[in-house]
Amino acid sequence: MTADIWDVVIVGAGLSGLSAAHLLRKRHAKLKILILEGKDRVGGRTVSSEIPAAGGADRWDFGGQWVGSTQTHIMELIKDLGLEVYPQFNVGKKVLHVGGPTCKVRMYRTSIPTLSPLVLLDFSQLLWKIKRLCRTVCVQDLLRTPNAAELDSMTLHSYIEKNAWTQEMKEQIGVCSRSVFGVEPCQMSFLFFLMYAAAAGGLLALLESTPGCAQEFKIKGGTQQLSECLAQRVGWKNVRLGSAVMAIWQVEYSNISLGGLMRSDTEITAPSLGKQPVSSEGSLSSA
């Protein structure tokens, strides 16, 4: 077994890991950085694949795909990497079907669907309450949010059960939760939900595809290119694919060692900055 020494070892070649590597490299060009990725590709939850389309093969996004003009960091990164965006097509009728198979399918063109006066009132009061709570959230440091522990002790479901008046509104929130977060309202901390909405500029901004909202643009050629371009900038030789980290050892005042399913049988070591021992073990599927 050989022992390689690196200044920084990053676990995961998704957008976070590769952006961190890119920023570090920009600040200190000589840093020896290694990125270990369990899968056989970069991009993590962003993945773009080529599939046949009407005008010939096209690259489609199967994970993260939208960006918005208010998301200034990613917009700057897109520009810096020489990528281009195009507006999300959102012209035409929208379709809403809630309440089960027996309920009718509704069409609408405005940002809010056609609702009965009671549901509309419910929607307004709920939106107003969530907006007020969003303003209190400290996005940079969630624990500095007033009542953070209380907000975190409830789920989106328990908040909605207490604060929504109508069944239809509760179901609408369920649809939002599933489509935006991929989980049921009962599986998500209400504090996390507020932070996510606050970071997007509010609940409506999180859900909409109009200018200034979270689904405003898509990236030409797909979002996985962000990670591919970042890997290019950092240097592909510094990105090891198929290298799942299974354990991290840190001994006080000493180096940090990482062990795992490496293609090469190599122990990787980075200098320790903290005093606390780190012990983390786990497995990773390469799917």
Ligand SMILES: Cc1cc2nc3c(=O)[nH]c(=O)nc-3n(C[C@H](O)[C@H](O)[C@H](O)COP(=O)(O)OP(=O)(O)OC[C@H]3O[C@@H](n4cnc5c(N)ncnc54)[C@H](O)[C@@H]3O)c2cc1C
């Ligand atoms: C279907 C879907 C749609 C989405 N839509 C949007 C959207 O429209 N707009 C938006 O902004 N966001 C969207 N997101 C969220 C966005 O894709 C993620 O927030 C973002 O990609 C997360 O990047 P990350 O680097 O933090 O994590 P990840 O992308 O999860 O990257 C983590 C990486 O670390 C690797 N890894 C983990 N453990 C280990 C280990 N032990 N050893 C080695 N490697 C390891 C993983 O394999 C992975 O490659 C969507 C996500 C999904 C799934």
